[in-house]
Amino acid sequence: METLNNMLYGFQVVLTFQNILFVFIGVLAGTLIGMLPGLGPISAIAIMIPLSYGMDPASALILMAGVYYGAVFGGSTSSILLNAPGISGTVATSFDGYPLAKQGKAGKALAIAAICSFAGGTISVVALMLVAPIMADFAVSFGPTEYFALMLLGLTAIASLSEGSTTKALISATFGLIIATIGIDQQTGTQRFTFGNPNLLEGIDFLIIALGLFALAEVCSLILTRKKKMFEGDQSVGSLKITRSEAKEISGPIARHSVLGFILGVLPGAGATIASFMSYLSEKKISKDPSSFGKGNIKGLAAPETSNNAATSGAFVPLLTLGIPGSGTTAVLLGALLVVGVQPGPLMLTDHPDVFWGVIASMYLGNVFLLILNLPLIPFIAKILYIPKALLISLVIVFCMIGVYGVSFSTFDLYLLLGFGVLGYLMRMFSFPAAPLILAFILGGMMEQSFRQALTISNGNYGVFSESPVTVSLLVISLFSLTFPILKGKLSKKGNLNNNNDLSA
Amino acid sequence: MFNKRSLLFSLVLVIALVLSACGSNQSSGNSGNNGNDGQATDDWKPEKPIEVIAPAGAGGGWDTTARTVSKVMEQTNIIDKRLAVVNKPGGGGAVGWAYVDKKGGNHTLFVTSPPILFVPLNGQSDLGHNDFTPIAGVIADYAAFVVSADSPYNNMNDLIEALKEDPQSISVVGDSAPGSMDHMQFVKAVKAGGVDVKRLKYVSAQDGSGMSMLLGGKVDVYSTGLAEATEQARAGKVKVLAITAPEPLEGETVSEFKTLKEQGIDDQFVVWRGFMGPKDMDPEAVAYYENAIKEMMETDEWKEQRDNFGWNDNYMSSEEFKKFLDEEYKTMEELMNEVGLKK
Amino acid sequence: MLKSIDRKVSIVLFVFAIIYLIASYRLPAFSYSIVDADALPKGLGVLLAILSVLLFFQSPHEKPAFKLKKEEVAILLSVFGLILGYILLFEFLGFLLTTIIFLIVTSRILGYTNWKSIISVSLGFTVVLYFSFNYLLQIYLPQEYCHSRKEGLAWKH
Incomplete structure (x- = not known):
């Protein structure tokens, strides 16, 4: 009852002409900025902050929140159409989204992405409203040992990410971990493999690797097939039509990954990127037909798209209830609150209930706006694929370049991007999967730091990893996840002696 | 594959564009230079963004x-x-x-x-x-040393006594690298209190998870900025053991925070x-x-x-x-x- | 022995692993840490070396996933060269000019023949991007062409 009253109060705040307008402007600006190369929620919010000077605090945060989830929403477009993830949260989206687009189903893929984003966003806002205060304790219950175990769990899923040789998948993953060791080590300040180059001090940006390995490598393939049409036959690329059975098929992933995405979003440090990968991996693990993943399986698109938007709402939990920013994006949001004179902290709910409930209520509205805004646009956006290949290829290259430059403003990073493009192409040529590399890169850095933080705190006592029940259960699941495919592989090998090359799940 | 004529054409186009661009700009660069000379030197004003x-x-x-x-x-x-x-x-x-x-x-x-x-x-x-x-x-801003609300330490001297006894028993977290600000501000303060700073245990949490590690009870002390500490202290989630301002601060919550000097530790950090x-x-x-x-x-x-x-x-x-x-x-x-x- | 492509790759990987390991052993020690900065790199180097040996002895693919014809290699290399040129000139000539030239030349080389649409798309795309970044978003793509030269002149006097 109390929640209902609070919610009504929230809607009272939102349903003024001015605030509805701000929600609209926010999601519109967010979507458009999100579609631009390299510009994710962080830049989108930072750009909008000066606009909020002198605004009413609730309106300002409503605007910023709209920009935030709008940008996550818009980020999937380039992932699906061009295999060029503009932000880290949408890399997993490209795994099945881009194959769908290549099959001439770009409209459908975009529509599924939009619907899943909407559903993930909306379901997680309900969760945010109902359980935010309870989840606050959960958010701080994760410390170094828990994060280590969580990252390890993600890493053990690598074998299942790839078709073909497990050895090659493991080599890719090791390479990802090696790349993650470049830069200043956080625990000791030691420079690792930077060769005295200041551009490498903070390591290599995730976006460079993703755009290089995925988008630029794909550009090479497109160059070789530039004489052929993008897709066979006369497809209606812009068609949004989703059949009833498809709708049924994605309803499962939507339900599962709204929850998973929200939970991972709540954890400071996990965020949308890790949530989308974990969702993709778990969806593949439980699938009856895992080999169709990566070839345009709509579940493989629905899972990460639901998850990254759900994680976005989750990230508001520590911000609104504890005043702790859980990610780079919420840290910028926190800055935006300071600008309008609100001190975020544990007392925000009592001091500024209008901000707290107003923002939550505005998110319902924002998600509806996003859907209404985006669905009619899809047929036009999907037509990008009708651009003649020769022209499209050059545009994609520029898109990647600006994406990287707009984040780091350094040409050194552009050379790196080109280097990773070449690496990505060579990996394709020699059948090394790229996904394990990027996954290991994301998880590896945090895994190493958490491991060493935990041991510093415990004075080198490894027993610290058995002290928390969460850590122990995550470690057990990791062990299971690691051994299961091998056991399964051995069993199927016994039955099928000819197929001696297939160790992967 | 591509025909030579179009390649040649493109090449000529590029060269032409580059030359014209630089040529025209060089002259504009020079004129800007002249404008600069024309201005009185003791009254400088920016000429561009x-x-x-x-x-x-x-x-x-x-x-x-x-x-x-x-x-x-x-x-x-x-x-x-x-x-x-x-x-x-x-x-x-x-x-x-x-x-x-x-x-x-x-x-x-x-x-x-x-x-x-x-x-x-x-x-x-x-x-x-x-x-x-x-x-x-x-x-100017100041540093704050923070412990969770249920910590046994109630002021800076409690903490310093414990650190003198066994520096390894207390873990300190900060958001910056070892040897950078959050670390050194703490080192400086406890050294002034007589602690053997070579054996301090510092955990670097550069993803900004320091406060959540403190609230979750994973570490003992958080070395941070005043702004981060104030709201949490107002809500009663943490205790601020000391701030590094030279004089006590004025303001609703911050006036309750004791400076290092007030606690007999001769140190400050701006x-x-x-x-x-x-x-x-x-x-x-x-x-x-x-x-x-x-x-x-x-x-x-x-x-x-x-x-x-x-x-x-x-x-x-x-x-x-x-x-x-x-x-x-x-x-x-x-x-x-x-x-x-x-x- | 070295006929299979996987074996060649595995040798390259092994050499890389050894170099990485050597670099890991050269990392300076930090006196305060319990697990030092060199622990993970050493482990990864060993792991990569083991995996590359494994790859060498596994029943390998005899050929790469696909083979390139000479003319295709030429095209790929020329696009590579164009990108390299693009990066080299990017801050020197500024975003607008470099991008327009790059789009025109690359599309041309890839065999697109419709001049009208090449030029209109290149101009349109670049100008729209440029203005939305530099003016709407206030994210500054390099704008002053021959920038360094101008600055140099301005400050030498």
């Missing part, structure tokens, strides 16, 4: 300061050219500093704070404060922020920016933003700023030598 470098990503302290100052300057028309904030993240500032150094000139400024002393001392940047021109100090320019900046330009900043800090727009962020005014002229930096550098150098972190 000013680049304000925040040597970090969007949203951090440097970025916020840069954006706020640039916004107020434009709003109040103190500088009538655009002040474009450009983020140059990387290396704890080193990338941005290298950029400013390379760019030079009178139209590039950057925001800076104690890391310009720590990062070079850590061996992570070849450029230090002496490679730039101090323009003006703007604001987290200052200010603006610097490239080494070759003309003295006239330095004077121009110095005055502009001074003027800006007297506007109501600035005061409102400053209060929102909880900053304290700490104006220093270019000369004072330089002297202050030299002194601070010496103190930090000695300290880091002693801890064995200087590289």
Whole structure:
């Protein structure tokens, strides 16, 4: 009852002409900025902050929140159409989204992405409203040992990410971990493999690797097939039509990954990127037909798209209830609150209930706006694929370049991007999967730091990893996840002696 | 595959465009130069948009300061050219500093704070404060040492006693690298209290998870900034053992925080922020920016933003700023030598 | 022995692993840490070396996933060269000019023949991007062409 009253109060705040307008402007600006190369929620919010000077605090945060989830929403477009993830949260989206687009189903893929984003966003806002205060304790219950175990769990899923040789998948993953060791080590300040180059001090940006390995490598393939049409036959690329059975098929992933995405979003440090990968991996693990993943399986698109938007709402939990920013994006949001004179902290709910409930209520509205805004646009956006290949290829290259430059403003990073493009192409040529590399890169850095933080705190006592029940259960699941495919592989090998090359799940 | 004619054509096109662009620009460059000469040198004014470098990503302290100052300057028309904030993240500032150094000139400024002393001392940047021109100090903030509400330590001396007994029994977390600000401000304080600082246990949480590690009971002490601590203390989630301000602060919650000096520990640490320019900046330009900043800090727009962020005014002229930096550098150098972190 | 492509790759990987290991052993020690900065790199180097040996002895693919014809290699290399040129000139000539030239030349080389649409798309795309970044979003793509030269002149006098 109390929640209902609070919610009504929230809607009272939102349903003024001015605030509805701000929600609209926010999601519109967010979507458009999100579609631009390299510009994710962080830049989108930072750009909008000066606009909020002198605004009413609730309106300002409503605007910023709209920009935030709008940008996550818009980020999937380039992932699906061009295999060029503009932000880290949408890399997993490209795994099945881009194959769908290549099959001439770009409209459908975009529509599924939009619907899943909407559903993930909306379901997680309900969760945010109902359980935010309870989840606050959960958010701080994760410390170094828990994060280590969580990252390890993600890493053990690598074998299942790839078709073909497990050895090659493991080599890719090791390479990802090696790349993650470049830069200043956080625990000791030691420079690792930077060769005295200041551009490498903070390591290599995730976006460079993703755009290089995925988008630029794909550009090479497109160059070789530039004489052929993008897709066979006369497809209606812009068609949004989703059949009833498809709708049924994605309803499962939507339900599962709204929850998973929200939970991972709540954890400071996990965020949308890790949530989308974990969702993709778990969806593949439980699938009856895992080999169709990566070839345009709509579940493989629905899972990460639901998850990254759900994680976005989750990230508001520590911000609104504890005043702790859980990610780079919420840290910028926190800055935006300071600008309008609100001190975020544990007392925000009592001091500024209008901000707290107003923002939550505005998110319902924002998600509806996003859907209404985006669905009619899809047929036009999907037509990008009708651009003649020769022209499209050059545009994609520029898109990647600006994406990287707009984040780091350094040409050194552009050379790196080109280097990773070449690496990505060579990996394709020699059948090394790229996904394990990027996954290991994301998880590896945090895994190493958490491991060493935990041991510093415990004075080198490894027993610290058995002290928390969460850590122990995550470690057990990791062990299971690691051994299961091998056991399964051995069993199927016994039955099928000819197929001696297939160790992967 | 491609026909030679089109390739040749493209090539000619490129060359033509490049030549024409550079040619036309060279002349415009020269004319700009003449304009510069024509102006009286003691009354320098910016002739084009000013680049304000925040040597970090969007949203951090440097970025916020840069954006706020640039916004107020434009709003109040103190500088009538655009002040474009450009983020140059990387290396704890080193990338941005290298950029400013390379760019030079009178139209590039950057925001800076104690890391310009720590990062070079850590061996992570070849450029230090002496490679730039101090323009003006703007604001001051202070460090706070925080424990969770149910911690056995109630004041700084409790903590120092425990650290004297066994430095390894207490874990300290901070958001910066070892040997950088959050670490050294704590080292400096407990050293003044007589602790053997060589054996301190410092955990670096650079993803900003320090506060959540403290609230979750994973670590004992969080070394952070005053602003981060205040709201949590007001809500009763944490206890602030000490702040590093020289004098007790005024304000609703912050007045309850005890300074180190009030607890008999002879130490203070100011987290200052200010603006610097490239080494070759003309003295006239330095004077121009110095005055502009001074003027800006007297506007109501600035005061409102400053209060929102909880900053304290700490104006220093270019000369004072330089002297202050030299002194601070010496103190930090000695300290880091002693801890064995200087590289 | 070395006929299979996987074996060649595995040798390259092994050499890389050894170099990485050597670099890991050269990392300076930090006196305060319990697990030092070199621990993970050493482990990864060993792991990569083991995996590359494994790859060498596994029943390998005899051929790469696909083979390139000479003319295709030429095209790929020329696009590579164009990108390299693009990066080299990017800050020197500024975003607008470099991008327009790059789009025109690359599309041309890839065999697109419709001049009208090449030029209109290149101009339109570049100008729209440029203005939305530099003016709407205030993210500054390099704008002053021959920038360094101009600055140089301005400050030498």
